[in-house]
Amino acid sequence: MGNLSAVGLSGGRKKGRHGLLEQIKKNRCIYLFMAVSLGWYLLFCYGPMYGLLLAFKDFNASKGILMSPFVGLKHYRELFQNAEFFEAFFNTLVISFSRLLVEFPAPIILALLLNELRDGPYKKTLQTIYTFPYFLSWVVVGSIVLNMLGSDGVVNNLLNMTGIGSQKFLADKSLFRPLLYITSIWKSAGWTSIIYLASMSAVSPELYEAATIDGANRLQRIRYVTLPCIRPTIVVMLLMAVGNTMNAGFDQIFNMYNPAVRSVSEILDTYIYRITFQTSGDFGFSTAVGLFKSVINFILLFAFDRLAKRMGEEGLF
Amino acid sequence: MAGKKRGKKRRQAPAQLVIGIFLGLLALLVVFPFYNAILASISTQKEFSLNPLMLFPKEPTLSPYTYLMEATNLMKGYGNTLFVLVLGVPFNMLVTVATGYAMARPAYPGKKLFVFLILFTMYFSGGMVPLYLLMKDLHLTNKLIGIVLLYGGNTFYAILIRNFFQSIPKELEESARMDGAGEFTLFFRILLPLTVPILVTVLLFFTVDRWNEWFNTMIMVRSSDKWTLQVILRNIVFTTLDDMASRVVSVEKTYYSLSLKMAAIVLTMAPVMVLYPFTQRFFMKGIMVGSVKG
Numbered sequence: 001m002g003n004l005s006a007v008g009l010s011g012g013r014k015k016g017r018h019g020l021l022e023q024i025k026k027n028r029c030i031y032l033f034m035a036v037s038l039g040w041y042l043l044f045c046y047g048p049m050y051g052l053l054l055a056f057k058d059f060n061a062s063k064g065i066l067m068s069p070f071v072g073l074k075h076y077r078e079l080f081q082n083a084e085f086f087e088a089f090f091n092t093l094v095i096s097f098s099r100l101l102v103e104f105p106a107p108i109i110l111a112l113l114l115n116e117l118r119d120g121p122y123k124k125t126l127q128t129i130y131t132f133p134y135f136l137s138w139v140v141v142g143s144i145v146l147n148m149l150g151s152d153g154v155v156n157n158l159l160n161m162t163g164i165g166s167q168k169f170l171a172d173k174s175l176f177r178p179l180l181y182i183t184s185i186w187k188s189a190g191w192t193s194i195i196y197l198a199s200m201s202a203v204s205p206e207l208y209e210a211a212t213i214d215g216a217n218r219l220q221r222i223r224y225v226t227l228p229c230i231r232p233t234i235v236v237m238l239l240m241a242v243g244n245t246m247n248a249g250f251d252q253i254f255n256m257y258n259p260a261v262r263s264v265s266e267i268l269d270t271y272i273y274r275i276t277f278q279t280s281g282d283f284g285f286s287t288a289v290g291l292f293k294s295v296i297n298f299i300l301l302f303a304f305d306r307l308a309k310r311m312g313e314e315g316l317f
Numbered sequence: 318m319a320g321k322k323r324g325k326k327r328r329q330a331p332a333q334l335v336i337g338i339f340l341g342l343l344a345l346l347v348v349f350p351f352y353n354a355i356l357a358s359i360s361t362q363k364e365f366s367l368n369p370l371m372l373f374p375k376e377p378t379l380s381p382y383t384y385l386m387e388a389t390n391l392m393k394g395y396g397n398t399l400f401v402l403v404l405g406v407p408f409n410m411l412v413t414v415a416t417g418y419a420m421a422r423p424a425y426p427g428k429k430l431f432v433f434l435i436l437f438t439m440y441f442s443g444g445m446v447p448l449y450l451l452m453k454d455l456h457l458t459n460k461l462i463g464i465v466l467l468y469g470g471n472t473f474y475a476i477l478i479r480n481f482f483q484s485i486p487k488e489l490e491e492s493a494r495m496d497g498a499g500e501f502t503l504f505f506r507i508l509l510p511l512t513v514p515i516l517v518t519v520l521l522f523f524t525v526d527r528w529n530e531w532f533n534t535m536i537m538v539r540s541s542d543k544w545t546l547q548v549i550l551r552n553i554v555f556t557t558l559d560d561m562a563s564r565v566v567s568v569e570k571t572y573y574s575l576s577l578k579m580a581a582i583v584l585t586m587a588p589v590m591v592l593y594p595f596t597q598r599f600f601m602k603g604i605m606v607g608s609v610k611g
Contacts, residue, residue, distance in 0.1 A: 002481075022427055027501030029501060030422050036411060037419055047447075048444065049447070051448070054450075058373075065454075105320050113336050113339070114340065117333065117336060121581075128593070129344045129347050130347060133347060135600075137528075137532050139547045139550055143578065143582050147579055150575070152574075154370070158370070186347065194601055198604050254532075272446070290447075291441075294441055
């Protein structure tokens with residue numbers, strides 16, 4: 001610092017304080033863009049982060065966030081003795097892990113199949129159909145599913161006709177989680193498969209030709225050419241999925257579950273919503289649960305990113 | 318796979334056919350729930366329960382639709398959603414493009430901190446309760462304008478835009494500067510027109526996102542006359558049959574609650590359904606153009 005005479009290569013850039021001011025002046029227009037951006041981000045993204053203080057306070061509406069008294073780790077002591085919280089935490093982990101096992105491979109398989117089809121109107125139509133449900137909200141998709149499986153929905157009408165009689169699908173604890181995975185695949189696999197397809201289209205045709213000359217059949221080409229080539233995409237998608245472990249799909253579950261299946265589908269987010277907005281809320285306690293969730297998520301993401309990098313992948317950061 | 322030998326083609330044809338048929342059946346599985354929703358919305362209860370797999374009802378009726386339009390606030394919901402859309406999407410674009418552009422510029426003092434602050438929000442957030450309290454403190458609850466302001470920048474889309482700006486050749490900028498273009502001329506006249514393809518993509522994504530917004534409206538907005546379409550749909554679908562029935566009595570006409578609910582679903586998704594085939598390529602471009610990697 002302070003070496004004022006040092007002249008950089010690009011347009012006589014000077015180091016030190018004088019140079020800094022000059023740099024700021026030179027880029028003053030950028031700071032206008034930055035101000036527009038930061039104005040919103042600081043208020044609506046970092047503003048709530050300040051509210052996280054509540055996790056260590058007893059919230060008193062009349063005193064506000066700042067003036068409410070500190071209670072240290074009181075909420076966390078309560079939290080770790082709360083059976084409902086543990087149930088939600090457990091469900092979150094189980095559902096997220098199952099999603100990785102069941103839902104994650106679905107778009108890859110779909111993309112591999114689509115990749116075998118020749119380009120043309122048929123393939124295009126299929127893609128339009130597959131990708132469409134992604135653009136609907138879970139309110140819409142959840143509503144369709146509930147109505148189809150409900151007492152006067154198409155499935156029970158069919159069962160009534162065949163004499164089996166109507167079933168209470170939506171209240172069945174053993175069916176509810178599979179229902180979550182199936183509907184989620186139905187909604188999103190098509191869209192996600194496009195990401196993999198894009199990655200597959202970048203694979204050099206020469207690799208396939210060389211593999212064919214070497215006598216590789218269809219499956220072998222997929223195993224030894226396609227999959228290794230799209231590996232970086234798979235890893236990034238996997239990291240993002242892991243980064244969502246603590247979320248487990250609030251939108252979907254909230255729009256599909258009911259008290260009868262709550263014990264197998266209550267996740268941390270639905271639990272936070274319920275204790276905050278449905279039973280009279282203790283905002284300090286709810287914030288503490290939310291913070292717990294965010295921190296675990298953050299740690300998981302970083303740990304897996306490190307792991308991926310150690311295994312020679314690119315990672316997220 | 319373009320380079321297929323003619324001899325190979327014959328051997329591979331069956332496999333391709335099998336895959337084609339299988340994928341076709343999958344497509345039918347995707348379409349069926351939509352078809353069923355539309356069907357149930359225009360059928361009478363009797364016909365639908367006796368013949369749930371019919372292709373088209375013998376006595377189609379639009380009465381659920383007229384009922385929804387007259388007796389519920391669904392139309393009001395359309396208006397509220399449009400309000401959020403018309404004000405919200407331009408605001409989204411403003412903040413997101415500014416973010417993307419500021420992230421794309423070559424090094425300037427403070428850039429590193431700025432980029433860190435933006436990217437950090439992708440991995441950590443204050444959560445539901447602090448956001449609610451903040452909105453309350455700002456006196457933005459129970460107001461649609463609150464929902465508009467709540468959604469500003471989207472970091473994923475900002476990264477897409479940043480990548481696009483960065484892919485523009487440096488020479489273009491240098492020659493523009495040589496011709497005496499200032500920062501704003503450079504941005505508005507030279508760079509922004511080049512990014513139109515990605516801007517269209519991001520704009521469409523924002524439009525869908527705002528159309529589908531329900532959670533924050535549900536939390537922040539108490540009065541039902543300010544609810545957006547999705548919240549009203551949720552309300553209709555989750556309203557118990559008893560409530561429906563009591564309303565039905567008051568109109569002195571028998572309505573079939575499944576038809577009503579399915580009709581509400583159809584009305585909510587119809588715009589997306591109609592517009593999607595024409596806009597699909599823009600959405601896909603979002604994926605092709607750049608990865609969402611930070």
